[in-house]
Amino acid sequence: MLTAGAVLAALLTPATAHAEETGADIPRLTDRNGRVLTLRGWNIEDKAHRGEDALTAVTERHLRDLRARGFDFARLLVFWDDLEPAPGRYSRGYLRKIERVLDWAGRHDVKVVIDAHQDVFGPAFGHRGIPEWATRTDGLPFTAHPDDWFAEYFEPAVQRAFTHLYEDEDLRRAQAGMWRTLAARFARHPAVLGYDLINEPMGEPKPGEDLPTAARRIEREQLTPMYDRLADAVRSADRDAWLFVEPTPIVGEGVPTGLGRVHDPRVVYAPHFYDAAMEAGAGYDPGAGWIEAYERAVTAYPKRYRVPVVVGEWGPPDSSLPHMDRFYRDAMASLGRYTSGWAGYVWCYGGGYCALDGTGAFRVHKELTAEPYAEAVAGTVRSAAYDAGTGVYRLVYRAAPRGSRVTELSLPPGAWRITADGGASVVRRTAGRARVTAAPGGLVTVTVERG
16 A cells, blocks of 8 residues: 655656557456456455464455445455564464455455565564565664655665565575465465465665666566566466566556566556555545556556556545545546456555445445446457446447356446346346356347446
């Protein structure tokens, strides 16, 4: 999660806003049956508890409520410091706790990406992520910023720790071993869609580099080879899962990534989508062009390397500020143009970033994230869009000539009327689910309207 946006705003010059058609050349995510997937969901986490109490704040209610509101996807935060508290000693108890959450996800038909999360590197700096035993600072200074924690990424000790993680052979082996352990345990779990190899990686600028230049170099020279190493580690145990790779958080300011090609056939580009001004406490400015600039910059990588996009985190810390209703509508429209899905931050019950309040109701404007959509399309999608003004979702697709004939729809709570032409038939599964079955090769239009 990117906070303390004022740090980035002071260091970066915003890109020029430029609206254009952005998603046409970007591949779509698919399932094992070749159906085109759309993921809509939220991050699920427990940063407060560790050791024996790790993940105790995550309950089955999280997954049940997620699915009941029409979401089919969870990005589950896990921490290397809990998995491997001492070198080579993996916690079987922590693996069981992760598996329990995955079992709940499977029970409620929620797809999961396991995210190796870090904030400000890890426990050595008062956060979670990379174990203290894998943290090397060369004695460089660190000063905590309790009111501006993202600024801690710019502390010399933290930046040097990232350099050692990327460059030291023994730490490379340890990180790969961590991923082999996770993949070996969960490769066959039906809820697991993929693995997010590291959350919001950062690094160390060289003397004289500005932040965008440093970010592109770190992505090109350190992150890309790291992802290749970790892909090899995962593939030793899991041949099928999607591998989610992130740029540095600097892309949130409309700065194109310097990542190179990751040499694996099932890679997903997984940037985050945070605005510096809103992270610092401002309302949404529709005229600033931030969403357009972000969309233009962030789509360059998936177009070049022909990989799908799933935004791994997004959402403001205060959804009650001015123009936030407009923000959610603009953001949802943008994300729908080029992504295969997204995970909002964060599915919890309370204040701040939480999607829900203590009663389980959506916090103000966050209900706008719940729209009808096609979870899985058995064919080639021609168009898919929801008109928030009219409350109409329309999907046009060419049914696959062979294989699965079933397209899955997800509906938020409420009364919805579904029709399909092109010889397709509609079967309602539950209040929030429907199936469309079409003849092979047929052109199908599905319309979902408020009843």
